[in-house]
Amino acid sequence: MLLRLRVSLPDRPGGLGQVAKALGALGADILQVVVLERECGRAVDDFTVSWPGPITPCEARERLSSMPGVRVEGVWQTKEMPGSAPDYDLLTHVAAEPARGFATLVDALPGLCGAEWSVAVADGAVRHASLAAPAEFEPPDRPPRAMTVDARELRLMVLPVVTQGLHVVVARAGGPVFHRAEVERAARIVDVVATLAARHASVRAGD
Structure with missing residues (x-):
């Protein structure tokens, strides 16, 4: 184990x-x-x-x-195997297919963060959800900055994506509150994915 x-x-x-x-x-x-x-x-x-x-x-x-x-x-x-580089793998997949950037991000974040599931929320509705995400989930309000939230039996990390008008929620059930080092790492990864997605959208708009 x-x-x-x-x-x-x-x-x-x-x-x-x-x-x-x-x-x-x-x-x-x-x-x-x-x-x-x-x-x-x-x-x-x-x-x-x-x-x-x-x-x-x-x-x-x-x-x-x-x-x-x-x-x-x-x-x-945890399912994260030491010695692997899942953050690099994630960014490689996003760079190859930026149109699916946030769907790929949401699928990968639980493994990256030692968590159970994650979702991307916009306008109060779930736009992308990882495999283990619950069917019903009341997302927290979009925060002005990355932060952690204790919600009953869940530890949440909430990451705003201002350029996309959405926020990403990562949930951990069995472990401690997300440490600020974990939040900073996840926020940097989200920023890179958002930048790649924005560049892709700009290129398509110019076609």
Whole structure:
């Protein structure tokens, strides 16, 4: 089982190594570590691990929470394979077929963001939806900037696309609130897709 663990730990020499050692002792094979922030003497890291056996995210959290000085901020299943480059793959597909740019973006964002589903909304209506998106969904108002929203059991990331008059919503059910580093990465990807789509529309208008 592939799990992502978000861990806050003291930002001092050897701290990351202690967490890695503890994960290894619990039987986890660490595939990737991403540093999300280092502030005020603490670091927040995302570990992607392969965990053998039928362990649940709750069980993984309980085992790690006993480590001194460590806070487990979230444990959830992920489908993103470390070492791949899904953001580059997405932009390659959009560049090849920019007319379907936002449909391709919405399909790819859940995998890019460790989320369950995403939609693109315009004028209060869903224009594009990923495979796992619910049939009924009340989209939030379009924000003036990228932001996160807690909506019942969902963690939402809302990304406005001003040039297209729409916004993209990414939903995570089992993990923590989207970190600002995740929001910034997703917002940059959305900006590139919007630019490619706008250029395509401009070229077609000039034909």
